[in-house]
Amino acid sequence: xxxxxxxxxxxxxxxxxxxxxxxxxxxxxxxxxxxxxxxxxxxxxxxxxxxxxxxxxxxxxxxxxxxxxxxxxxxxxxxxxxxxxxxxxxxxxxxxxxxxxxxxxxxxxxxxxxxxxxxxxxxxxxxxxxxxxxxxxxxxxxxxxxxxxxxxxxxxxxxxxxxxxxxxxxxxxxxxxxxxxxxxxxxxxxxxxxxxxxxxxxxxxxxxxxxxxxxxxxxxxxxxxxxxxxxxxxxxxxxxxxxxxxxxxxxxxxxxxxxxxxxxxxxxxxxxxxxxxxxxxxxxxxxxxxxxxxxxxxxxxxxxxxxxxxxxxxxxxxxxxxxxxxxxxxxxxxxxxxxxxxxxxxxxxxxxxxxxxxxxxxxxxxxxxxxxxxxxxxxxxxxxxxxxxxxxxxxxxxxxxxxxxxxxxxxxxxxxxxxxxxxxxxxxxxxxxxxxxxxxxxxxxxxxxxxxxxxxxxxxxxxxxxxxxxxxxxxxxxxxxxxxxxxxxxxxxxxxxxxxxxxxxxxxxxxxxxxxxxxxxxxxxxxxxxxxxxxxxxxxxxxxxxxxxxxxxxxxxxxxxxxxxxxxxxxxxxxxxxxxxxxxxxxxxxxxxxxxxxxxxxxxxxxxxxxxxxxxxxxxxxxxxxxxxxxxxxxxxxxxxxxxxxxxxxxxxxxxxxxxxxxxx
Numbered sequence: 001x002x003x004x005x006x007x008x009x010x011x012x013x014x015x016x017x018x019x020x021x022x023x024x025x026x027x028x029x030x031x032x033x034x035x036x037x038x039x040x041x042x043x044x045x046x047x048x049x050x051x052x053x054x055x056x057x058x059x060x061x062x063x064x065x066x067x068x069x070x071x072x073x074x075x076x077x078x079x080x081x082x083x084x085x086x087x088x089x090x091x092x093x094x095x096x097x098x099x100x101x102x103x104x105x106x107x108x109x110x111x112x113x114x115x116x117x118x119x120x121x122x123x124x125x126x127x128x129x130x131x132x133x134x135x136x137x138x139x140x141x142x143x144x145x146x147x148x149x150x151x152x153x154x155x156x157x158x159x160x161x162x163x164x165x166x167x168x169x170x171x172x173x174x175x176x177x178x179x180x181x182x183x184x185x186x187x188x189x190x191x192x193x194x195x196x197x198x199x200x201x202x203x204x205x206x207x208x209x210x211x212x213x214x215x216x217x218x219x220x221x222x223x224x225x226x227x228x229x230x231x232x233x234x235x236x237x238x239x240x241x242x243x244x245x246x247x248x249x250x251x252x253x254x255x256x257x258x259x260x261x262x263x264x265x266x267x268x269x270x271x272x273x274x275x276x277x278x279x280x281x282x283x284x285x286x287x288x289x290x291x292x293x294x295x296x297x298x299x300x301x302x303x304x305x306x307x308x309x310x311x312x313x314x315x316x317x318x319x320x321x322x323x324x325x326x327x328x329x330x331x332x333x334x335x336x337x338x339x340x341x342x343x344x345x346x347x348x349x350x351x352x353x354x355x356x357x358x359x360x361x362x363x364x365x366x367x368x369x370x371x372x373x374x375x376x377x378x379x380x381x382x383x384x385x386x387x388x389x390x391x392x393x394x395x396x397x398x399x400x401x402x403x404x405x406x407x408x409x410x411x412x413x414x415x416x417x418x419x420x421x422x423x424x425x426x427x428x429x430x431x432x433x434x435x436x437x438x439x440x441x442x443x444x445x446x447x448x449x450x451x452x453x454x455x456x457x458x459x460x461x462x463x464x465x466x467x468x469x470x471x472x473x474x475x476x477x478x479x480x481x482x483x484x485x486x487x488x489x490x491x492x493x494x495x496x497x498x499x500x501x502x503x504x505x506x507x508x509x510x511x512x513x514x515x516x517x518x519x520x521x522x523x524x525x526x527x528x529x530x531x532x533x534x535x536x537x538x539x540x541x542x543x544x545x546x547x548x549x550x551x552x553x554x555x556x557x558x559x560x561x562x563x564x565x566x567x568x569x570x571x572x573x574x575x576x577x578x579x580x581x582x583x584x585x586x587x588x589x590x591x592x593x594x595x596x597x598x599x600x601x602x603x604x605x606x607x608x609x610x611x612x613x614x615x616x617x618x619x620x621x622x623x624x625x626x627x628x629x630x631x632x633x634x635x636x637x638x639x640x641x642x643x644x645x646x647x648x649x650x651x652x653x654x655x656x657x658x659x660x661x662x663x664x665x
Contacts, residue, residue: 046100046112050123051237053100053112062140064125064198066237073196073237074147077217079139081107108136115234118247124236129222137224138231141217148195148599149218150587151498153210154185154475157483160491160587160602161195162212169211169221172202174422174440174461177475179380184210185475186422186461188440189499190233192218195589195599197244202233204464207438240593245498246582258334258414259567260293260537260559263508264301271308274301275325282330288544288552290559294334296538299382299419302337302407309410327412336415336458339404341389341446342381350387362396363387364425364437379425388425391445392436401449408453415456417473421446422461440464458505466500471536474504479511479523481619486511486523489530490617491602497585502577506531508540521547522657525554526616529660532558533566533605533613534585554658566607573608584608591630592647601627612663616655626650626661635663 042063046053051073054063064074081104100112108131115124129138142149148161156177159165167182172190175183190202202208202220207229209221222231238244262285266277278295285291297305305325327335343350343363353359364387365374376387390396408416421443426433437445440463447465450457455469462472474492478485489506496504509531510524524546531537543555573584586606589598604614604627612635614626628635631647639659644650646665655661 048123073198075143077141122238129231139221141219143217150193151191153188158488158491160494165212166214167212169209172208172210173424195241197238197240199236199244242593261296263296263540294336296336299338334414337413338417340420342386344384344386361393364390397449417458419460462501472501472504474506476512477507478513487617494587497583502584505536508538519546530615532562569607588629610665614661623652626653638662
């Protein structure tokens with residue numbers, strides 16, 4: 001062969017060479033075709049008993065799939081690493097059948113693991129991303145295609161589900177909408193629920209960013225620039241969405257609160273004017289036969305009365321002709337006062353702490369880098385430059401709680417409202433917070449302390465505090481028909497209840513934030529009808545100031561219906577919540593967990609399993625479509641006594657301005 005090849009002419013040698021090149025290219029094309037066409041685009045990386053996780057090469061995504069049906073319950077697009085690089089058939093944890101490990105060289109390491117399930121029909125998977133360089137930003141995005149998502153953070157114009165919301169990537173920390181309307185609201189939890197029966201629970205101690213892109217995905221991210229900060233969360237899959245949420249339990253004691261609440265917005269110039277205004281409002285309510293409930297004082301009025309209580313008796317006689325406050329003057333109404341963890345820098349409280357060299361322990365402070373004294377961290381609260389209570393100091397908390405108890409006793413208040421619990425003052429100033437105040441730990445520490453005051457305490461925020469016997473005050477809403485106003489009430493109710501905050505105080509009837517339009521009696525009535533079926537009815541504008549006499553009569557009827565019909569239901573289902581952890585206010589899918597129609601119903605809610613409330617939330621309408629959940633159940637309209645089948649939709653169902661559709665199962 002060698003001698004023959006040497007004797008071969010040059011044209012023949014060229015032909016043999018071309019043939020070899022052609023064979024090489026044919027083999028290469030064949031291998032590529034086999035990779036593209038024959039090899040599966042999905043590969044199992046971890047399998048459990050009821051499901052497993054796959055890697056999809058085309059999108060660079062993790063798939064969570066339920067067995068034996070093989071339905072995909074979650075699609076997680078991977079960011080921050082070269083996602084198109086497929087994991088190898090054999091992983092680094094091949095010796096352990098309960099784990100899967102893979103590392104993208106110099107980028108990040110992924111570890112999946114089977115975790116103990118909370119219920120027999122549920123299976124859970126731990127996901128842990130570890131960056132291998134400080135500049136790697138980990139980012140997992142959960143697709144909203146064919147999945148409705150709930151939970152997470154409250155937003156300015158609340159949606160149910162979250163699929164219709166938009167929010168840029170920002171720290172997953174509670175906030176004040178008055179300071180940052182585009183931020184996240186005062187109640188949030190690291191818990192997301194999908195309509196396919198999947199839950200996502202992010203571990204509490206991981207710095208987290210969240211972004212929402214309408215109808216596309218929501219993304220969990222870690223901030224870049226921090227060495228080895230992992231992204232960790234738990235995925236659990238259950239047979240359906242209701243079963244998935246039933247194993248999430250955050251029960252607490254039932255805190256009683258009288259209803260309704262009448263907010264005082266009268267004269268505030270002096271203690272004498274406030275006292276006269278309270279007596280006048282109490283007399284007016286009694287005249288209109290509305291003399292039950294609570295008169296609520298805002299923070300400014302509380303501060304004025306508190307200052308008057310500290311004036312020595314001889315000075316009080318000279319400067320204030322009014323007698324000391326006597327709570328019996330407004331009976332049978334009770335009084336609530338409002339405090340906050342803020343102190344203005346020109347207030348006697350703050351100046352006294354400076355004089356006594358206690359500022360560093362009483363207020364959040366910036367620690368000096370090298371020697372020197374601590375400097376109080378100043379922030380704004382209601383337009384004033386303030387210091388904020390240091391909840392990590394036992395001395396500061398003891399002083400603050402003692403002051404709250406003293407004011408409650410001195411003013412004869414039955415309830416105390418604490419505003420301003422939300423937000424991270426360090427992050428607002430772009431200052432890294434200390435470890436003990438990272439994320440929403442401020443709310444947790446403050447809520448734990450306030451719970452010692454008893455169950456007549458109301459707080460303005462919640463994060464990892466749903467187990468405490470505290471009422472939560474909802475954020476103010478606009479006086480309009482938008483999702484930042486009336487349309488946002490029911491989505492907020494469902495959101496709070498899903499996260500474990502079943503006992504909340506909704507915003508006042510008609511909304512607290514003024515809109516461009518003047519007072520709208522129709523808006524007031526429709527708002528009143530929803531409030532009737534919530535834990536507490538709250539008013540900032542009395543009905544005689546906004547509307548005709550018939551609205552005043554309707555208000556009396558709604559208050560009586562709340563007392564006689566709704567409160568017994570709340571007590572009944574609060575006991576179920578304590579024993580089973582089920583929310584009191586439930587979405588339509590609670591009784592129809594596999595019906596896609598129920599996943600997007602945002603203008604109805606259930607009280608337990610037996611009452612469906614379907615109010616009107618569109619201006620000028622006297623009809624609406626009503627979804628009746630629970631195929632096989634029967635529902636009776638309490639207004640007409642007509643009976644309908646569950647699992648159906650009532651088209652163009654009539655509801656006059658004086659009516660709210662309510663059905664009993």
